[in-house]
Amino acid sequence: MSTQPGPANPAISFSTAPEPYVDVKRAASYLSVAVKTLNEWARLEKIPAYPWGDGSRKTWRFKLSELDEWMQRRINSVRRPPLSERTVRREKEAH
Numbered sequence: 311m312s313t314q315p316g317p318a319n320p321a322i323s324f325s326t327a328p329e330p331y332v333d334v335k336r337a338a339s340y341l342s343v344a345v346k347t348l349n350e351w352a353r354l355e356k357i358p359a360y361p362w363g364d365g366s367r368k369t370w371r372f373k374l375s376e377l378d379e380w381m382q383r384r385i386n387s388v389r390r391p392p393l394s395e396r397t398v399r400r401e402k403e404a405h
Contacts, residue, residue, distance in 0.1 A: 331360065331371035340374055341381065 332340075338348040349370060352359035358376040361368040 329373050329375055332374060334370050334372070337370075337372035337374070337377060341377060
């Protein structure tokens with residue numbers, strides 16, 4: 311019997327499963343955007359997406375973690391301040 315920590319059966323591994331790809335409906339729901347919009351973003355390479363199939367009419371697959379990172383970068387972008395700051399700025403400009 312081994313005194314080393316780990317599983318009793320070396321054939322059993324505790325590695326995590328790879329993140330699954332999701333279809334456009336699930337990804338659009340996750341981002342709260344229309345399926346048509348997400349398909350266009352994927353086609354224009356504005357969002358991380360993976361083509362599925364050959365030909366001109368591809369379907370797209372997405373990883374939710376990559377979509378989350380993409381959204382976080384957009385939210386924290388220096389190009390566009392948060393909505394709360396834009397509202398305050400407009401109110402100051404109005405006075």
